[in-house]
Amino acid sequence: MATVFVSMDSSARSVGADDVADAIRRAAEVRDLSVTIVRNGSRGMLWLEPLVEVETERGRVAYGPVTIQDVETLVDEGLFVGADHRLSLGSTEEIPWLARQTRYSFELVGLIDPLSPEDYEAHGGLSGLRKAITMQPAEIVELVTESGLRGRGGAGFPTGIKWETVLAAPTEDVKFVCANADEGDSGTFADRMLMEGNPFGLIEGMVIAGLATGATEGFVYVRSEYPDAIATMRTAIGVAHLRGWLGLNILGSHERFELSVRVGAGSYICGEETAMLESLEGRRGMVRAKPPLPAHAGLFERPTVINNVLTLASVPRIVADGPSVYRSFGVGRSRGTQVFQIGGNVARGGVVELPFGVTLGTLVNDFGGGTRSGRPIRAVQVGGPLGAYLPVAAFDVPMDYESFAAIDAMVGHGGVVVFDETVDMARQARFAMEFCAEESCGKCTPCRVGAVRGVEVIDRIIAGDHREANLVLLEDLCDLMASGSLCAMGSLTPMPVRSALTHFGNDFHRLPAALRSDASEPRSR
Amino acid sequence: MKGATGESPVYDIERVRVLAEERTSLRGSLLEILHAVQDTLGYVDETAIPIIADTLNLSKAEVLGVVSFYRDLRQEPPAQTVVRLCRGEACQSVGAERLVARARERFGLDIGESSTDGRVSLDQVFCLGNCALGPSAMVDGRLIGRLDEATLDVLMAPRL
Ligand SMILES: Cc1cc2nc3c(=O)[nH]c(=O)nc-3n(C[C@H](O)[C@H](O)[C@H](O)COP(=O)(O)O)c2cc1C
Ligand code: FES
Numbered sequence: 001m002a003t004v005f006v007s008m009d010s011s012a013r014s015v016g017a018d019d020v021a022d023a024i025r026r027a028a029e030v031r032d033l034s035v036t037i038v039r040n041g042s043r044g045m046l047w048l049e050p051l052v053e054v055e056t057e058r059g060r061v062a063y064g065p066v067t068i069q070d071v072e073t074l075v076d077e078g079l080f081v082g083a084d085h086r087l088s089l090g091s092t093e094e095i096p097w098l099a100r101q102t103r104y105s106f107e108l109v110g111l112i113d114p115l116s117p118e119d120y121e122a123h124g125g126l127s128g129l130r131k132a133i134t135m136q137p138a139e140i141v142e143l144v145t146e147s148g149l150r151g152r153g154g155a156g157f158p159t160g161i162k163w164e165t166v167l168a169a170p171t172e173d174v175k176f177v178c179a180n181a182d183e184g185d186s187g188t189f190a191d192r193m194l195m196e197g198n199p200f201g202l203i204e205g206m207v208i209a210g211l212a213t214g215a216t217e218g219f220v221y222v223r224s225e226y227p228d229a230i231a232t233m234r235t236a237i238g239v240a241h242l243r244g245w246l247g248l249n250i251l252g253s254h255e256r257f258e259l260s261v262r263v264g265a266g267s268y269i270c271g272e273e274t275a276m277l278e279s280l281e282g283r284r285g286m287v288r289a290k291p292p293l294p295a296h297a298g299l300f301e302r303p304t305v306i307n308n309v310l311t312l313a314s315v316p317r318i319v320a321d322g323p324s325v326y327r328s329f330g331v332g333r334s335r336g337t338q339v340f341q342i343g344g345n346v347a348r349g350g351v352v353e354l355p356f357g358v359t360l361g362t363l364v365n366d367f368g369g370g371t372r373s374g375r376p377i378r379a380v381q382v383g384g385p386l387g388a389y390l391p392v393a394a395f396d397v398p399m400d401y402e403s404f405a406a407i408d409a410m411v412g413h414g415g416v417v418v419f420d421e422t423v424d425m426a427r428q429a430r431f432a433m434e435f436c437a438e439e440s441c442g443k444c445t446p447c448r449v450g451a452v453r454g455v456e457v458i459d460r461i462i463a464g465d466h467r468e469a470n471l472v473l474l475e476d477l478c479d480l481m482a483s484g485s486l487c488a489m490g491s492l493t494p495m496p497v498r499s500a501l502t503h504f505g506n507d508f509h510r511l512p513a514a515l516r517s518d519a520s521e522p523r524s525r
Numbered sequence: 526m527k528g529a530t531g532e533s534p535v536y537d538i539e540r541v542r543v544l545a546e547e548r549t550s551l552r553g554s555l556l557e558i559l560h561a562v563q564d565t566l567g568y569v570d571e572t573a574i575p576i577i578a579d580t581l582n583l584s585k586a587e588v589l590g591v592v593s594f595y596r597d598l599r600q601e602p603p604a605q606t607v608v609r610l611c612r613g614e615a616c617q618s619v620g621a622e623r624l625v626a627r628a629r630e631r632f633g634l635d636i637g638e639s640s641t642d643g644r645v646s647l648d649q650v651f652c653l654g655n656c657a658l659g660p661s662a663m664v665d666g667r668l669i670g671r672l673d674e675a676t677l678d679v680l681m682a683p684r685l
Contacts, residue, residue, distance in 0.1 A: 349657025
């Protein structure tokens with residue numbers, strides 16, 4: 001009996017994976033063949049979705065991208081035995097795009113049936129938790145500190161130090177662990193793919209965080225734009241309860257941990273950790289002033305661990321392996337692997353997990369294959385809407401926290417968005433301000449008012465109205481927002497704006513559209 | 526929800542009370558209650574506000590403040606079909622704005638507008654987590670990748 005894999009990842013579904021899975025099921029029925037169709041997570045080669053894999057003696061063999069029109073011939077030509085076909089990609093593991101990666105946090109995504117606890121355990125799941133249960137909290141914290149793991153939500157704060165603070169914080173009753181699954185940055189989708197492809201990995205990481213810090217209750221705060229991830233997490237939490245991986249007496253021990261999913265409601269700022277806490281408490285997502293740190297007084301004023309999904313999902317394997325394996329990856333103070341997400345105008349987009357230190361050019365050209373449009377690349381935005389726009393000249397800069405900070409850019413959550421030569425960077429700068437104006441929580445003036453003013457000033461620059469004076473004004477405004485805002489929403493919005501001015505200054509000096517004859521032509525550099 | 530004839534069924538206030546009471550023991554339950562009310566009844570009617578406030582011992586202003594803060598929470602019944610076009614940077618890079626223009630030119634709908642018969646509304650969203658396969662949209666909760674003008678026409682036309 002053949003086992004066929006068709007992803008249930010929402011990206012795969014967005015281009016027809018459900019239809020392909022149905023068509024395969026029907027084709028098998030008609031031919032009286034018995035097949036099992038496993039809906040796995042995505043391997044991350046998103047341009048090949050819907051990807052179809054079949055289990056053979058040689059391991060899994062892949063075909064893609066498969067459309068419903070392809071299914072009949074594919075089945076007739078021997079899909080179920082892994083035969084050759086126009087859409088054959090050979091052994092999945094040997095596809096160079098995948099083989100060249102270091103899948104650590106994403107090891108099980110695409111490999112396993114996301115909601116099968118048996119599959120999870122068979123592939124090494126729970127070994128981190130089993131080990132952690134035998135350790136003292138301080139030992140777990142020490143191990144995570146040693147590994148060099150830093151937060152993947154954007155700021156890169158050392159995870160072990162955060163946990164140590166929560167462990168040391170006194171409380172009368174409860175401490176919390178919150179997984180930040182708000183993933184609002186455009187160009188990022190790794191949290192979503194992890195939750196859809198390996199939800200038990202996140203759950204295990206959260207339980208370990210609880211053991212390490214004395215926290216007994218957890219929340220996964222998922223953005224509402226991710227209905228599939230929400231459903232998968234909820235089901236997985238239910239399964240984990242039944243298995244004794246959550247609740248009282250975890251794995252037969254005296255440890256306990258309760259976990260539930262909470263859903264956002266369409267607000268980017270709720271990804272900022274203190275706004276997220278407000279939202280979890282049922283209020284408007286207004287940023288809190290720090291101190292107090294959430295580690296001291298977070299959710300309901302209790303000591304709270306807040307970590308990104310990828311941070312937490314990396315923990316089980318780090319604990320199972322010991323700190324040195326993870327530490328051996330990376331460069332300088334950026335240890336381990338980063339799950340890069342290549343998107344936008346790119347030929348081969350998807351998830352590329354590699355040790356820190358890979359260059360932007362390698363990601364965008366070698367993995368990404370250049371633009372989807374076939375035009376030359378002009379700009380790449382790294383690290384989400386608050387990250388810098390970089391020119392091709394920056395393609396040899398290694399991607400690690402420090403090297404990127406040195407060029408006034410940030411790795412952030414690892415999003416890499418490609419633009420071709422038709423992009424107008426003055427408009428992208430305007431969008432950065434517009435986005436901030438739209439999403440600001442409104443608590444502090446530099447962010448709330450500064451962004452609105454920023455849009456107006458850039459509009460005047462684009463229109464050619466007192467351009468030089470307005471460019472000076474824009475600089476001042478950026479200074480004010482960067483130095484005076486309460487949180488990184490306001491203080492980082494100048495990053496994309498300034499990078500556009502620095503690297504693509506010509507776009508701010510073009511003739512106003514009304515005076516141009518070439519308005520629809522690609523922009524010249 | 527509003528039907529094709531424009532008649533609105535009565536808003537089931539008793540249901541609101543039950544949904545709220547079922548959730549009062551949850552920590553920080555207000556947002557959970559509002560989600561439940563909207564999922565069940567389509568929107569958060571103004572008549573629901575005092576009931577929720579009463580159940581949680583909050584002021585009406587506090588509840589209304591939360592409802593108005595979050596983009597997802599509606600105070601009006603939604604259209605039969607809600608098309609949300611992604612305008613995040615990754616989708617911009619592959620022509621998201623062309624789709625916004627198409628909706629305007631072909632169907633006369635701008636972002637935030639609904640067709641006069643209440644059947645289709647057009648909305649925007651900043652990133653659906655499908656940034657390698659954009660332009661993306663969400664239509665009645667279903668994610669659509671590599672959206673082009675022709676597919677947008679097919680999605681919107683039969684409903685208009
Ligand atoms: C405007 C804004 C939005 C943010 N959005 C997210 C997000 O969607 N996901 C996330 O993990 N962190 C986000 N962060 C960072 C969080 O505040 C916080 O640093 C992070 O969740 C901590 O987890 P980590 O240490 O594992 O990175 C955001 C920060 C800001 C200022
Ligand atoms: S930017 Fe459109 S899906 Fe991410």
